[in-house]
Amino acid sequence: MYIKYLIIFLVVTTAISCGSGNQGADTDKGTDQKAGEATVHDPMKNKGIGPVKNLVIANEIDLEMAAKGEEIYNLKCKACHKPTEKFIGPAPKGVLDRRTPEWVMNMILNPEIMIKEDPDAKALLIEYNMAPMANQGITEEEARAMLEYFRTL
Amino acid sequence: MKYINKIKSALTLTIVALITVGISSCGQQAKDSDAFRKGALSSDVASRVYVAPGEYDEFYAFVSGGFSGQLAVYGLPSGRLLRVIPVFSVDPEKAYGFSEETKPMLETSFGFQPWDDAHHPELSQTDGNTDGRWCFINGNNTPRVARIDLTTFETAEIIEIPNSGGNHSSPFTTENTEYVVAGTRFSVPYPQQDVAINTYADKFKGMLSFIKVNPESGLMNIEFQVLLPAFDYDLAHSGKGKSHGWTFFTSYNTEKASTLLEVGASQNDKDFIAAINWKKAEEYLAQGKGHDVPADYRHNVYDEATHMATSNQMNTVKVLLPEECPGLVYFLPTPKSPHGIDVDPTGEYIVGNGKLSADLTVHSFTNMIAAIDNKEYDTIIEGIPVLKFDKVLAGTVKAAGLGPLHTEFDGRGNGYTSFFISSEIVKWKVGTWEVLDRVSTYYSIGHLMIPGGDSKNPQGKYMVAMNKITKDRYLPTGPEVTQSAQLFDITGDKMELLLDFPTIGEPHYAQGISADRIVSKSKKIYKLEENNHPYVAKSEDATKVVRDGKDVHVYMTMIRSHFSPDNIEGIKVGDKVYFHVTNLEQDYDVPHGFSVMGFENAEILVMPGQTETITWVPSRVGVYPFYCTDFCSALHQEMQGYIRVSAANSSTELKWSLGE
Numbered sequence: 001m002y003i004k005y006l007i008i009f010l011v012v013t014t015a016i017s018c019g020s021g022n023q024g025a026d027t028d029k030g031t032d033q034k035a036g037e038a039t040v041h042d043p044m045k046n047k048g049i050g051p052v053k054n055l056v057i058a059n060e061i062d063l064e065m066a067a068k069g070e071e072i073y074n075l076k077c078k079a080c081h082k083p084t085e086k087f088i089g090p091a092p093k094g095v096l097d098r099r100t101p102e103w104v105m106n107m108i109l110n111p112e113i114m115i116k117e118d119p120d121a122k123a124l125l126i127e128y129n130m131a132p133m134a135n136q137g138i139t140e141e142e143a144r145a146m147l148e149y150f151r152t153l
Numbered sequence: 154m155k156y157i158n159k160i161k162s163a164l165t166l167t168i169v170a171l172i173t174v175g176i177s178s179c180g181q182q183a184k185d186s187d188a189f190r191k192g193a194l195s196s197d198v199a200s201r202v203y204v205a206p207g208e209y210d211e212f213y214a215f216v217s218g219g220f221s222g223q224l225a226v227y228g229l230p231s232g233r234l235l236r237v238i239p240v241f242s243v244d245p246e247k248a249y250g251f252s253e254e255t256k257p258m259l260e261t262s263f264g265f266q267p268w269d270d271a272h273h274p275e276l277s278q279t280d281g282n283t284d285g286r287w288c289f290i291n292g293n294n295t296p297r298v299a300r301i302d303l304t305t306f307e308t309a310e311i312i313e314i315p316n317s318g319g320n321h322s323s324p325f326t327t328e329n330t331e332y333v334v335a336g337t338r339f340s341v342p343y344p345q346q347d348v349a350i351n352t353y354a355d356k357f358k359g360m361l362s363f364i365k366v367n368p369e370s371g372l373m374n375i376e377f378q379v380l381l382p383a384f385d386y387d388l389a390h391s392g393k394g395k396s397h398g399w400t401f402f403t404s405y406n407t408e409k410a411s412t413l414l415e416v417g418a419s420q421n422d423k424d425f426i427a428a429i430n431w432k433k434a435e436e437y438l439a440q441g442k443g444h445d446v447p448a449d450y451r452h453n454v455y456d457e458a459t460h461m462a463t464s465n466q467m468n469t470v471k472v473l474l475p476e477e478c479p480g481l482v483y484f485l486p487t488p489k490s491p492h493g494i495d496v497d498p499t500g501e502y503i504v505g506n507g508k509l510s511a512d513l514t515v516h517s518f519t520n521m522i523a524a525i526d527n528k529e530y531d532t533i534i535e536g537i538p539v540l541k542f543d544k545v546l547a548g549t550v551k552a553a554g555l556g557p558l559h560t561e562f563d564g565r566g567n568g569y570t571s572f573f574i575s576s577e578i579v580k581w582k583v584g585t586w587e588v589l590d591r592v593s594t595y596y597s598i599g600h601l602m603i604p605g606g607d608s609k610n611p612q613g614k615y616m617v618a619m620n621k622i623t624k625d626r627y628l629p630t631g632p633e634v635t636q637s638a639q640l641f642d643i644t645g646d647k648m649e650l651l652l653d654f655p656t657i658g659e660p661h662y663a664q665g666i667s668a669d670r671i672v673s674k675s676k677k678i679y680k681l682e683e684n685n686h687p688y689v690a691k692s693e694d695a696t697k698v699v700r701d702g703k704d705v706h707v708y709m710t711m712i713r714s715h716f717s718p719d720n721i722e723g724i725k726v727g728d729k730v731y732f733h734v735t736n737l738e739q740d741y742d743v744p745h746g747f748s749v750m751g752f753e754n755a756e757i758l759v760m761p762g763q764t765e766t767i768t769w770v771p772s773r774v775g776v777y778p779f780y781c782t783d784f785c786s787a788l789h790q791e792m793q794g795y796i797r798v799s800a801a802n803s804s805t806e807l808k809w810s811l812g813e
């Protein structure tokens with residue numbers, strides 16, 4: 001019988017100490033979020049969350065690449081994004097005046113995480129009636145080509 | 154509040170700990186009792202079948218859906234049902250047999266067959282190991298064999314078996330899936346004709362079929378058939394290792410009774426195992442010994458590129474006659490109406506399970522070859538030598554139980570045989586034939602399955618018993634109760650019952666395979682670029698409505714969360730409207746559904762990148778809604794549209810739109 005009580009004691013103690021640890025972690029996270037909200041958010045400095053970290057764009061538009069991008073866009077994206085007007089989602093026309101190129105590509109490549117964690121993507125989700133951006137299985141090369149297409153709009 | 158919660162959880166933990174400790178000690182006391190056998194009070198059993206939320210099972214089990222006509226996929230050890238694959242029966246949930254693309258799959262020489270009786274799943278093998286490429290299953294009623302593609306878990310092909318009646322001894326593969334087989338359970342007139350039933354012994358024949366499987370595409374064709382006496386050919390298994398090149402079929406009713414078989418087919422003390430040397434058959438075919446016989450059968454193939462099945466009419470089959478082909482077939486006498494036939498992992502031992510016996514008869518392949526070489530024949534029946542029983546016998550598992558049916562192997566030198574009448578599984582030692590352990594099943598077991606248990610290298614961790622009667626094992630649901638399987642751990646000396654789980658239809662047989670042989674190959678979406686459906690709309694720009702006489706083709710797309718077009722006008726009563734619906738999504742697990750009010754059809758459930766077609770013949774004037782049947786996003790309830798039906802003689806203009 002003593003052994004039984006000992007086991008119970010050990011289990012309970014472990015559980016309680018685990019619980020305290022978790023609470024500590026939650027508090028830390030909360031502080032971080034508050035700090036984030038305090039600073040002024042500039043979408044043109046936000047590169048988003050995803051595989052594209054830094055992208056340098058040439059001054060000249062690569063029309064061949066843009067044509068390829070338009071083809072993929074028409075097949076995979078146009079059902080929700082009309083090129084020049086608001087539809088299910090926003091129009092890509094002029095997107096590089098509003099967003100960084102990295103953000104645009106990460107939104108295409110990593111939409112599930114973006115709409116959960118990125119402040120600009122989260123705001124768009126609310127603005128667009130909670131219609132989530134779909135992951136259309138686009139490759140990085142294809143997303144880059146579409147970005148070039150957006151520059152032509 | 155925090156402290157109250159802590160006290161609460163401490164109390165809960167105390168109770169759990171007390172119960173756990175209590176149960177453990179109870180388990181010890183009850184170890185030898187029936188209660189322990191049932192697993193109910195054994196403390197650690199639950200954790201051994203528990204797969205935590207979000208975790209994968211270790212094995213897939215493909216379990217026959219029996220008279221449902223389908224194939225059920227379970228995870229083991231949890232017994233969780235993962236999917237029901239429609240094979241031989243229509244399924245309105247998935248539009249199988251209702252969509253234009255899948256209707257041809259169920260075509261036969263008798264026309265469209267909405268149902269069949271599915272029996273034995275069999276996984277493809279490479280070098281005698283399950284390779285996770287395809288699962289085959291036989292249709293018993295209107296003889297057919299189906300191939301399921303394990304990248305999509307969809308039925309990819311169904312071939313009808315001519316000159317056959319009741320395809321039971323099927324599909325059982327050879328060790329490199331060179332062939333799957335089909336043997337007729339019911340002999341039928343050959344050729345099929347209008348004759349008196351009492352001419353059975355003269356006019357009826359039994360046919361065994363060898364279906365060649367293309368090693369790349371998996372496509373099946375009936376390479377040859379072997380014409381045999383009018384017995385009932387019951388089950389089969391192919392040789393492996395040293396016996397590779399042979400296939401063994403059990404038979405009963407060697408008395409050739411055509412009425413009251415319950416009595417008439419049990420007169421002879423021994424029936425036969427038919428041993429077919431298929432490598433020899435290939436030699437005879439090369440020599441031109443095959444007779445081209447007229448045969449009316451269908452070969453239905455689903456093309457993944459066009460997302461569409463076609464049904465092809467076939468007109469001949471090659472038949473080999475044993476009297477013209479010495480060495481092609483031998484009969485091995487086996488006592489008491491053998492049912493299952495199973496070959497051990499080494500390929501040496503051929504187990505005939507005499508279903509009206511208490512003994513298992515085990516033949517030796519080495520002895521069989523010696524008996525053939527020495528012409529140790531009892532007699533010759535219709536050109537087929539009957540080998541002397543005592544010259545092929547390897548041993549007998551004596552008085553193991555009542556009514557042995559099927560045997561599987563664990564790869565550690567043990568056989569496990571199901572006994573229907575005594576409702577148990579008996580574990581025995583291959584070679585010494587001694588009984589090692591026995592365990593009750595609840596109730597009246599038919600088949601049993603060990604993952605890879607009929608291959609060269611069984612993955613012998615678990616065993617599944619498939620029972621014919623469930624009775625009091627589950628909550629009652631009126632006169633018809635669930636079918637059932639039971640999971641055992643076979644890693645120790647003693648078989649141990651872990652879990653009961655319900656199955657769909659009657660689970661005749663199953664195949665198991667470790668998940669790693671399938672998971673990495675499982676397809677997630679259909680690529681839009683590769684969609685070659687003739688009526689695909691790959692973007693909303695391509696959507697349209699086209700009238701061709703009374704046929705109207707709607708090229709429609711769906712994406713979260715709208716249809717394009719979603720307003721259609723100009724349809725008339727009596728038109729045949731084809732909705733060709735393409736799901737433009739390219740993300741995993743985002744299907745959309747489609748159905749129209751009042752249409753006499755099923756929903757379609759369209760996977761990402763796929764096109765499916767469902768038809769509607771509107772019978773009443775009005776405006777009818779259609780909608781997405783599969784919850785797809787927060788705006789799923791908005792995913793709807795209207796179609797206007799005008800009178801047959803109206804002049805309503807054909808038009809379609811979205812967002813106008």
